[in-house]
Amino acid sequence: MNGSRARAVYRPYDGSAESQRGLLVIGGSGELGSALVRAAAEAAETPTVSGVRAVWATYRTRRPSVCTPVGSKAPSVRWFYLDTADRRATSDLIQRASTEIGPLLTVVFCAVPKHGGAAGPGGDDIRSGIVDHVLYAAEATKLAGMVEGAERSSCRFVAISTDQVFDGVPPHPPYTTDAPRRPLNPYGHYKVEMEDTLQNIHHPDLVIARTSLILTLGMQPHEDGKAIAFLRSALIETHEKPLVLFTDEIRNMSWSNDLAEALVEVATAIRCERVTMDGDTATVIHLACPETTNRFALAQRLLSTRWSEYRHRAAGRITPGLSAESGLRRPLDLTMDVTSMAETGLVTRTRLRSIFEYLQ
Ligand SMILES: NC(=O)c1ccc[n+]([C@@H]2O[C@H](COP(=O)([O-])OP(=O)(O)OC[C@H]3O[C@@H](n4cnc5c(N)ncnc54)[C@H](OP(=O)(O)O)[C@@H]3O)[C@@H](O)[C@H]2O)c1
Known part of the structure; x- marks a missing residue:
């Protein structure tokens, strides 16, 4: 085509x-x-x-x-x-x-x-x-x-x-x-x-x-779109599992x-x-x-500008990672x-x- x-x-x-x-x-x-x-x-x-x-x-x-x-x-x-x-x-x-x-x-x-x-x-x-x-x-x-x-x-x-x-x-x-x-x-x-x-x-x-x-940040959490809801719910989970967010998956979000x-x-x-x-x-x-960005940068930006209530929980939990080294075969730079x-x-x-x- x-x-x-x-x-x-x-x-x-x-x-x-x-x-x-x-x-x-x-x-x-x-x-x-x-x-x-x-x-x-x-x-x-x-x-x-x-x-x-x-x-x-x-x-x-x-x-x-x-x-x-x-x-x-x-x-x-x-x-x-x-x-x-x-x-x-x-x-x-x-x-x-x-x-x-x-x-x-x-x-x-x-x-x-x-x-x-x-x-x-x-x-x-x-x-x-x-x-x-x-x-x-x-x-x-x-x-x-x-x-x-x-x-x-x-x-x-x-x-x-x-x-x-x-x-x-x-x-x-x-x-x-x-x-x-x-x-x-x-x-x-x-x-x-x-x-x-x-x-x-x-x-x-x-x-x-x-x-x-596609990003949608709701006035209320239930109005969030899928990508933002994923980040928010990962942050409000009580367990301490690190949340690895890829820095090498580049997207025109x-x-x-x-x-x-x-x-x-x-x-x-x-x-x-x-x-x-x-x-x-x-x-x-x-x-x-x-402009392109990645999910780690998105989470950082949300935390620094909007999600002050999650900051203490996020500290040390959100970790940058590389998709290329994850064993997953996902598109990197789109x-x-x-x-x-x-x-x-x-x-x-x-x-x-x-x-x-x-x-x-
Ligand atoms: N989200 C992204 O990040 C992203 C990225 C790139 C491209 N896209 C593309 O953008 C478009 C919109 O995606 P989206 O994320 O907004 O989708 P979405 O939030 O998952 O919404 C899907 C919509 O499709 C409707 N639907 C599903 N099956 C249906 C059926 N059999 N008959 C009638 N309606 C049906 C749903 O209706 P009900 O909810 O009422 O069932 C809902 O309105 C899609 O083509 C998607 O591939 C999305």
Whole structure:
């Protein structure tokens, strides 16, 4: 697959009523999905500024509470139950969204089966959730977007991929979108298959956004995302086992609320030109903070800026370690080149903050 050779060109939403889009967030109850639903609901308060006219979102097991932006009178998100394994239900919902909140619609697919993180063992159900379910939704979006007589598709599909498609063997220059993909774990393999499957359907308006470790620091511990919750719960455990955090696993970690803002841009950008060499090719971007870091540095930063109550417990317990010497075969340096965000015109306004900027 070649992401940069056949790049579509987008430009930011221009304030016009006819370019506003409805947003359907599949997996709106997850870590990234719920941040996106919040950001999109906020954006829908001022459609002429944001380009978002309405927001629909799906959940499967965890129905989120009603999302009402601060200062707004009405909840601006409509929630739907959806199991993405149900191809018919997925297709019906996309078709309905295109009719009711379209005609321009962007479907952002944030759902992913529980897979135990990038190091998880994988399995048929996980593969199917990552590859087949995304394909069902993308195909339904392609179909819904074919409007007779129209030059362009009215429906955009945005799939979320991962830096785990790369092997992370150092040293290497930051991975560009067309760098060779050589995943080391089943999750990465399934995401490669997902990317290739999506390329093969020749959807006329499809974006694959690869991101890295997602961070969400809640106001309350139960609102933390998975990576931060792992650190917090390890720190509040009473036993004295050392917590080894790798310093050589380098990631473009990004905050979920920044990613959500950026995804609103991706969802509402105007497709203005297509430069393809062989038909409709998906646009691949690296959607992440340009600055890289590691989990040890993240824990240190959280402790020095936020988690004063855990400091005494952390002292001496948090130990830096090397993944390369751990016996685990995990990707080390997954540093990505993120210039594709601006180059494609998909993300030109949002700044994705580093842990050092975010945690002050
Ligand atoms: N988290 C990271 O660090 C990270 C890094 C790189 C890429 N990504 C990618 O980013 C995307 C979002 O990840 P995330 O961490 O936000 O996921 P998450 O927190 O685990 O949320 C998963 C979402 O998928 C939904 N879901 C799971 N199975 C479903 C099914 N069969 N039908 C419908 N919905 C289903 C869940 O709904 P319920 O909860 O309601 O069941 C939930 O909304 C994924 O594509 C992931 O691979 C994540």
